[in-house]
Amino acid sequence: MAIPATTPAQPDGATGVLVLADGTVVWGKGFGHVGEAVGEVCFNTAMTGYQEVMTDPSYAAQIVTFTFPHIGNVGANFEDVESKVDGAVGCVVRHSVTPSSNFRAEQEFGDWLAAKGRIGLSGVDTRALTRRIRMQGAPNAVIAHAPDGKFDIPALLRRAQDWPGLEGMDLATKVSRHAQEDWGGGYWELGKGYGRADDDTAKPHVVAIDYGSKDNIFRNLVKAGARVTVVPAQTSLEGIEALKPDGVFLSNGPGDPAATGEYAVPTIRALLDKDMPVFGICLGHQMLGLAAGARTSKMHQGHRGANHPVKRLADGVVEITSMNHGFAVDNTALPEGVKETHVSLFDGSNCGISVKGKKAFGVQYHPEASPGPQDSFYLFEKFVGMLEKPE
Incomplete structure (x- = not known):
């Protein structure tokens, strides 16, 4: 597809660009990593937590448009990283990143992005881009940063058009840990950092399957009273049973649940047949549904933010939740x-x-993700509370 004649000319000083698969070209100033990356463009409405968003493996192969204009002004630190594996490939923001102003900052956001291989694009009308996603759905695109301002727009467009998109894509194997891990991290406290989990074998044992997990999930399971062993996404039923779990947790993660479910759903279905207690979040929730006979589908724009109201049908209580999903x-x-x-x-x-x-x-x-901020912690307590403690 040719680039539309209405493509805006590159403005002076533009060192970054977002090229959508339909030929739309959005100019701005690049920051962070120098290079290019392809992914699906989504938007996130959270006012805080941009570092957690960028390090959430559920955002793998996505370019996040932040609707809140002041992104990067609290810098970056080593405590707010959700995972050591890939998260979002890039971000789009309204204002240029200013020097950080926060007592916890250890690095400037742009420098942190560069060190992590993530591309940033500032100076963009994020309201217009968000409206476009809401009306037309989440597009495939390439984000690029070149300090000299030189871009091969036709080549970037071809790359955006050739990318197959998230539907039908299994990304869990790319972001899952590759070895079993006895989780030892505790809950975070201001001024103290992260504590350590004890290895009390009298506590219920949860085996957590990592499809692209956020570390804070495991900390919450520990806080609720469990000891946790984390295993790779493709761990077999026999491998899980060998760990003698009292319950199995299914983590969040990126990609299409139906694609990941090709290998995950049979294992989950077998766990259900054996009456194993199971708790799933996000992708894990979707694959639990598939294992129980439900179906999943791609959403028009998805849900991403820290302010989503959810009604609990049992009693009508409304929880303020954090979300990040493009399938349901x-x-x-x-x-x-x-x-x-x-x-x-x-x-x-x-x-x-x-x-x-x-x-x-x-x-x-x-x-x-502490929305509310504690509206939904009861879910971890509910899961751990239903596990039979070992003799």
Whole structure:
């Protein structure tokens, strides 16, 4: 596809660009890593937590447009990193990043992005880009940063158009840890940092399957009273059972749940057949649904932010939640064995399920992200509380 004749000329001083697959070209100033990256453009409405967003593996192969204009002004630090593996490939912001002003800052945001291989683009009308995503859906695009301002726009356009998109893509194997790990991290406290989890074998043992997990999930499981062993995404049923778990946790992660489910769902279904307690978050929630007979689908724009209201159907309580997902469990065709437990008050989409007759439930949102800020911690307590403690 040729670039539309209305493509704006490169303005003076433009060192960054976003090229959408339909030929739209958005100019700005690049910062962070020098280079180019392809992904799906989404938007996030959170006013805080940009570093957590950029290091969340669920954002793998995505370019995040931040609707809040002041991104980067608190710098970056080593405590707010959610994962050591890939997160978002780039970000788009309204204002240029100013020098940091926060007592916890250890590095400037632009320098941190450069060190992590992430590309930033500033000076963009993020309201217009967000409206475009809302109206037309999340587009594929290439983000690029070149200090000399030289870009091969036709080549960038071809790369954006050739990228197949997230639908049908399994990314969990790319962001999952590759070795088993006994989780030792504790909860964070201001002025103290992260504590350490004890290895008390009298505590319920949770085996957490890592499809692209955020570390704070494991800290919350520890806080709720469990000891945690984390295993790679493709760990077999036999490998899980060998660890003698009291319950199994299914983590968040990127990509299409149906694609990841090719190898994950049979294992989850076998765990359900054995009456193993199971708790899933985000991608884990979606694959729990697939294992129980539900189906998933790609959303028009997805949900990403720290201010999403979710209604708990059992009692009508509304939780303020953090979300990051572009796929969802289809609540228009839930099978008889699946009960809907939570719904989004934005669009009525599914945000929680339980499996009838099993100790198994999942939520679409992220209770570990401290929205509310503690509206949803009860979910970790609920899961750990249903586990049979060892003799």
